[in-house]
Amino acid sequence: MSTTLAIQERLVALGYYLGPTGADGVPGRNTTKAIIRFQQDQGLDIKNPGSVGPKTRAALGLSETEAVIPPWIELAQRKMGLHEVRDNKWLKEFLKSDGHALGDPAKLPWCGDFVETCIAVALPNEAMIANPYWALNWLKFGQEVSKDKPVLGSIGAAERNGGGHVFFVVGHDKDNYHALGGNQSNSVSIVKMPKGRVKGLRFPRTFSLPAKPLEFSAFNAKISTNEA
Template identity: 50%
Template sequence: MTTVADIQRALIARGYDVGRTGADNITGRATMAAIRKFQADRNLPVKYPGTVGPITLAALGLAADKPPEPGVAVDELVPPWVALARTKIGLHEKLNNKTLRDWLKSDGNTLGDPAVLPWCGDFMETVIAVTLPGEPLPANPYWALNWREFGQPIDIVALGAVAAFQREGGGHIGMIAGHESGYFHVLGGNQSNAVIITKIAKTRLSGPLRWPMTYSLPSEALPMRAIEATVSTNEA
């Protein structure tokens, strides 16, 4: 199975800098920049530079018959920040503390220990900063409600749309993974102390859904589909 480290080693072998920690199996900003440069240097016909699919794997000399990890090679319809976030599902702030802390600082910034501090904003900052290095981030991205000014508003429910929610004592930030009547399916951090998909009432949405400025706007809304998931009422 192709890993991030496999991709990093292939880039290093071709003279690309993936960061001071080398093939650390973490998709950080330096690795994403190296992928983008490699794709540009080879003039690879990829729809979303910085994501890795069959074309880039073949150019790196990685076996096409080795299925990549989720989020390493992504379907072109899945925004890269969603693909990266999916690979972190299940990480718990206490049970997987070191793994989670190391990843949250992989973009060069972090709020701190997720077992002590509210980290939904740190999670969102990391997935956006790593996969969209040129995207402007909100002032103090660790404060969830500041994401109401992120990017640009969109008027459809799209996969990966950034959603800020009101909660008692503050706010919460996550990304849209789906929706049904009355609820968004939200993929985010600090949801039951972990990275999971949970249901949040649409009435709690604070401001319009948002979309990055540096990524093409979605043209199709997600269809409604019910899922089995816990309904979250307060993500503190």
């Protein structure tokens, strides 16, 4: 799969500035700006400027058929294992990196804050919903994705006692979505989320929707029952 690092390295080689950290593999606003400048310089007709699809990959000299890992998924994966107590300082810094945050993740439910931060940092032009910290509000985000045909990077909103839970879809099987999210066992982790609990799937509007849904895959993890 094409990754942010591969895209960044090509942009740097072509003379585009990515900020002081250069090609660090981290999706962010400087990378998005550089992609947009490259697309404009190349005269590419892009529906969602700043997103990388077949036209942009070809212009960069990357494989046209190679799948792209959505940048918000790459960013979320980099935070895997962060715990709300043990890693409180670093987790709070990340949740504030988009300019605002709900509060201390050790005291407040932060699944919505985590999803919002990943989306806001990776897709700075994406319209955000009102109160993204309330998980079920994500059912109003972006565009709808069929629950039967999830794509990598879909945002799922599930019901639970006392509220809801929001996560990223990184795989699925017959009965469960493989959910990458925050506030799962008090950390950033991947769990199995029963499909019956999920009210809907959404996807950003400023990033090209993958042409093919995810195929079933095996994943050995616990089934999530309550993310409080």
